[in-house]
Amino acid sequence: MQLTRLVYASHHGGTSEEALRDIFDRSCKNNANDGITGLLIAGDEDFLQLLEGGRTAVAECMMRIMKDDRHQRIRVLLAGESESRLFSQWSMRCLRAAEIPxxxxxxxxxxxVFDPVQLPQAKIEGLCLALSEDNSDKTPEMTG
Incomplete structure (x- = not known):
């Protein structure tokens, strides 16, 4: 399997706690079934999500996301091959932006301000690496 990493940002315009929980629950279930791991950061208005897994699985996951009306103005920020996973212990690590250390x-x-679209590639990579190393949330559940 060729490991692929994809990072995108989308606008949700302020989503409810219930919708965030639903996104998290579905992501964990689907990703576990598809061999995808990753990170989802929920800001007040925007998401930043990193997906890592097989190329086909990541592409299919991205297609599901593009059909989900809770994600608007989707922008792929990074995509390419990867040698290893950053979030191998989480099918989807979900964090609220305000609760990040x-x-x-x-x-x-x-x-x-959490504004994923304004982050240059090096900062996106640095943020994802920092959160993969951050031990303030040991459980694979949404914090808060």
């Missing part, structure tokens, strides 16, 4: 926010937020 301040030292990580200080390095990667744009003018103090």
């Amino acid at each position: 301040l030292e990580i926010q200080d390095r990667y937020w744009v003018n103090g």
Whole structure:
């Protein structure tokens, strides 16, 4: 299997706790079935999601996301081959942007705001790496 990593941002315009929980639950179930791991950050208005797995599985997952009306203005920020997984222990690690440790926010937020579309490639990669190494959330569940 060729390991693929894809990072995208989408606009949700302010989604409810119930909708976030549904997205998380479906992501965990689908990803576990498809051999996908990753990260989902939910900001006040936007998502940033990293998917990693086989090329076909990631592409099919992205197609499902594109059909989901909770994701608007989807922008692929990074895509390509990867040698290893960053989030191998989570089918989907879900975090609220506001609950990410301040030292990580200080390095990667744009003018103090979670704005994934404004992040350059190096900062996206750095943010994902920092969160893969962050041990403040040991369980594979949405925090908060």
